[in-house]
Amino acid sequence: MTQHASKLVIVTEKVLLKKIAKIIDEAGATGYTVVEAGGKGSRNVRSSGRPTVSDTYSNVKFEVLTPSREMAVKISDAVAAQFFDDYSGIAYLCDVMEVLHAHQF
Amino acid sequence: MTQHASKLVIVTEKVLLKKIAKIIDEAGATGYTVVEAGGKGSRNVRSSGRPTVSDTYSNVKFEVLTPSREMAVKISDAVAAQFFDDYSGIAYLCDVMEVLHAHQF
Amino acid sequence: MTQHASKLVIVTEKVLLKKIAKIIDEAGATGYTVVEAGGKGSRNVRSSGRPTVSDTYSNVKFEVLTPSREMAVKISDAVAAQFFDDYSGIAYLCDVMEVLHAHQF
Amino acid sequence: MDFLSDFLMRFLAQLQSPTLGFLIGGVVAASLGSRLAIPDAAYKFIVFMLLIKVGLTGGQEIRNANLVEMLLPAVFAVAMGILIVFIGRHTLCKLPNVKVEDGIATAGLFGAVSGSTFAAGLTLLEGQGIPYEAWTAALYPFMDIPALVTAIVLASIYTSNQRHKYFSKEEALSKQLVTAGDYPSDQSITAHGYPKSDLADRKVRIWPIVKESLQGSALSALLLGIALGLLTQPESVYESFFDPLFRGLLSVLMLVMGMEAAARLGELRKVAQWYTVYAVVAPLVHGLIAFGLGMIAHYLTGFSLGGVVVLAVIAASSSDISGPPTLRAGIPSANPSAYIGASTAIGTPVAIALGIPLYIAIAQALGG
């Protein structure tokens, strides 16, 4: 009745917002959710000239529910291949026990 | 010593913020956390007249830790029944391994 | 090829942002992600004099991927010991199935 | 012919006014893919500033105004608000591919009032040196609230009629299903099809809708301004702050409205073409009807021609700030892409760029 799923989480630089959204769309995911995030990692590259004194949230965090692990890995691989050489970013996979209600999944 | 829990995640339109908070409260959850989120799904209904050119985060994401799967499903069912016919939204359940520290749980 | 990890989530008051970031750094985590969050719990202490009518997001939510459960618990214990007597806050642990791509983990 | 060429001349001249210039600039910039963005906080603050200024002006004026004079325009404003929704109910809603709830909500939004169109109207009037009663600011809620209330009530009546039909059918159906041991599958993961029997026979209560409107940020700011203008002595801040910043902030807001119109066009394309037709025609028609009513007040009680234009502008405008959330809550089953798209992408630009110059031109033709 409810459905098991994988949740792919990608945290990366804000400038990549649209490009990553496109990759997710094209991979056939039914949707994604994105929030502004700050963070620290091993790189901490900042891609925008916007003042750090006023803009503390320079990352975005994507969460994508995918029906299969494969689709998540596919998205993650595409993102990493295109961007993680040059941009800050991390991608990981969580388990979603059940998708309880969705308009399309 | 620590406690297993379920985490219910609900992503839906910002206009529903207060109404959903009320449902969560009334279901007896000890609390909730909410963040502003953008996103894309199958519907992408926008409920506010606020300019999209200035307001890119038109969703909210709720996270509710509940001691039992039942309470989470109860909240999710109530939210879906009341709103998901007419509003964008998704609800899913994750596992929390342990609640390490909380003022009340 | 990919790596299992724990995800520690800490939701607490915004004033503690820098202090908690420091604890996480010192515990040897490779990084963290933080978002602004609103929320309700058992305490709902507000620490800032900033108007509630204009500032509805007075919490921060940290997410820290750690290679081991121990490191997560260590961070969580340090945070709780130092702050949770006096400040609002919750800390819990999730499972990350796989860290797919990271610059350092 | 003379009137037409006169109108066209005025029209072209007005396109050069900063108000319309920024609106068109916004449309062009967004269409060309500009990433220009006015921060949300700035947008909200500007709207607040404009509405409180309009309110302050009105409030200060009401102090000296003859309350009897205000009566007839206020009655006409209420009448227009209700009338517009009924017009929409019997035109737009009857068109092919237009869902009735969507049509009613759209009509409600076009009946309601836009603070920014209103402010643009006042500025263009002043640009032409046409005097008007500043208390006309107070007419805003008199048209806005009745329109929203009427729309929500009409939609609710329609919905409960529908549900009645549906439930009588459904009941029979579900009995069959249950005996057949078949559980309705859309109860599972998809979010649709939840039983709503508790809602089926609800009564529409009007006061909550009115309250919702009055408590919204737009009407709150306007009414607060009116109250402060009426009860305090705001002259010092009015003259040093709210008034001088008015035109400039309005021009920035027009830019946002223009960009927004372009951005929403795509959304509108997803719904029936008839929304586009309605969104072009309705503002002009509503404005003209209101102009006619205003002329009655002009002859009966000496309502100024400028005031008549203001009434027409209020009628022509469609709500952009407080209307949508109120309708979303009041007619949840209506598709906001339809009504917000129609209003923002077409209705508002038409009302500002065609409607206002038209009404001013008519007033000048009548007046001079």
Added chain:
Amino acid sequence: MDFLSDFLMRFLAQLQSPTLGFLIGGVVAASLGSRLAIPDAAYKFIVFMLLIKVGLTGGQEIRNANLVEMLLPAVFAVAMGILIVFIGRHTLCKLPNVKVEDGIATAGLFGAVSGSTFAAGLTLLEGQGIPYEAWTAALYPFMDIPALVTAIVLASIYTSNQRHKYFSKEEALSKQLVTAGDYPSDQSITAHGYPKSDLADRKVRIWPIVKESLQGSALSALLLGIALGLLTQPESVYESFFDPLFRGLLSVLMLVMGMEAAARLGELRKVAQWYTVYAVVAPLVHGLIAFGLGMIAHYLTGFSLGGVVVLAVIAASSSDISGPPTLRAGIPSANPSAYIGASTAIGTPVAIALGIPLYIAIAQALGG
């Protein structure tokens, strides 16, 4: 009697000033459930603008000021800051249901200074045409910092005394428990009861508190303004920008303060009633004491009556921006709902709407 009726007349007149009008408007709007909201970014920017403007005025003035003249008022400002906390320590903290830490923190907040109340005071003074020394802006930190430091030191002394008692008891107890094989259960999931032995004997270091205050956004903006006023020639931007926008931005800020006061009232209701009493009485009393001290300076060094009012307003005000975070860090065990609630919901409105008119009335009675 004459003074009282005079005061009441003035008081009613001042309620019509935009400063108080917007404050009251905010209270009313929020109480009626309005969803009006000034965006956080606008609020912060307004506060910045006001404080930098006050600082610029002060800094430009200090250039020409006689430093000796400033000495006595500065000493009195420091004295008031410390005194207010001691008064609170021996009144509020002794009342039933008032936790000592909470009471000390509240007194600290009432000793500290509010930039917006300060700005409101200057505006109302100017509205009455009463001259004052613009360098009084520089008095702000002289009262603010000593008050916060004193509160944190007193709270720390109290806490370490308490801990001392607690630990002597605890030690005995825990030895018993361990022998009984009984592990204290609150070590588990609840977040309370962590051992804090390392904190028990800490010394309060004063410099970090002072630094924390000075680096806060409010004092930073004020001091930056003073420095720029003193060392550069800011006249061109001052006259074209900071000064003309001052009153208007202040009125918007007053609206926010009013809405905030109404919103925080509920929070205040959760703590002891005595906070309400303190929050009504304290600002008036503090202001009157400071007024008295100011009069000494008036007679000794010719400090203007307007300056005396400013000193009284600074004393009457309670901090709203930089104070709370400093206290939260300095006295973490105090309940912020108590002190922020008392200050924001009652202290500030009382200081602005009652205190300022009162001190002005007294000054006018004495002066004219």
Added chain:
Amino acid sequence: MDFLSDFLMRFLAQLQSPTLGFLIGGVVAASLGSRLAIPDAAYKFIVFMLLIKVGLTGGQEIRNANLVEMLLPAVFAVAMGILIVFIGRHTLCKLPNVKVEDGIATAGLFGAVSGSTFAAGLTLLEGQGIPYEAWTAALYPFMDIPALVTAIVLASIYTSNQRHKYFSKEEALSKQLVTAGDYPSDQSITAHGYPKSDLADRKVRIWPIVKESLQGSALSALLLGIALGLLTQPESVYESFFDPLFRGLLSVLMLVMGMEAAARLGELRKVAQWYTVYAVVAPLVHGLIAFGLGMIAHYLTGFSLGGVVVLAVIAASSSDISGPPTLRAGIPSANPSAYIGASTAIGTPVAIALGIPLYIAIAQALGG
């Protein structure tokens, strides 16, 4: 000697101008650890206001300008944009510890134009009463875009050469590995080392870079302002809003730039020291070369000395808003800490605080 002492006098006097005062104030405040912050929304809105104002001024002026007069300065602007990148390519990129891509990107950023430095230049010119052609605003994109395009093209040529070498080596290597059954380990969890063969032989297309620049928020605002100034009659809002707020908003922006410079210094320390040297020297040198070119136009077509200063300032400035994202997308392998750090932490303060006074002093020496 006389010129030098004259320059020093002027320089010290200009430090007291609010423009430089706020810049330095910001550096000092941030260095002292102040938590003062201008909200992001306010920052963005201020930048928008400044650029649209500069554009409006320029657009209104172009209406009356002789287009032929504009030709030579425009050509020089394009030449400077390209030249600056080539200078960087053959100086900075050759220095030890400077990665070639990083060096090219840095040169591109220094070739591009900063709206805030530009606005500061205009304000300081006006402060000295030196006239200039307002259409110089239109020179901005003529230098900005060629600089960014040249940098991206040069980097791309360099990278594909490198890749060519790398791939020839790699191919051989990977054949060996595969036969040895050894899978390259960095394919696993770390994000590096993905095969990019599809990118290896891509052509740099210039139009997308130009479009990207034009659509950026900074150039969009400027061009929108120019268009509105040219095609509409914006005088009423210009005089009541955009113009009077200009200096004040600029001073706030300078404060942000100052704080930002201090905050970014740390970032710069992580990269090669040579960036610091380049960032100090380059703005001055670029400005002087442009000054020289401008003098040619001065003698040939009567370009004013003020205009020459503007050209020098544009050349001396390094982009802060639209440049970085364009470069980040165009030269993704370059380290933004290097180029943003060099530009923001040192380049911009040097251009504003040393460059502008220097060019003004030269113009005055030549002119008077």
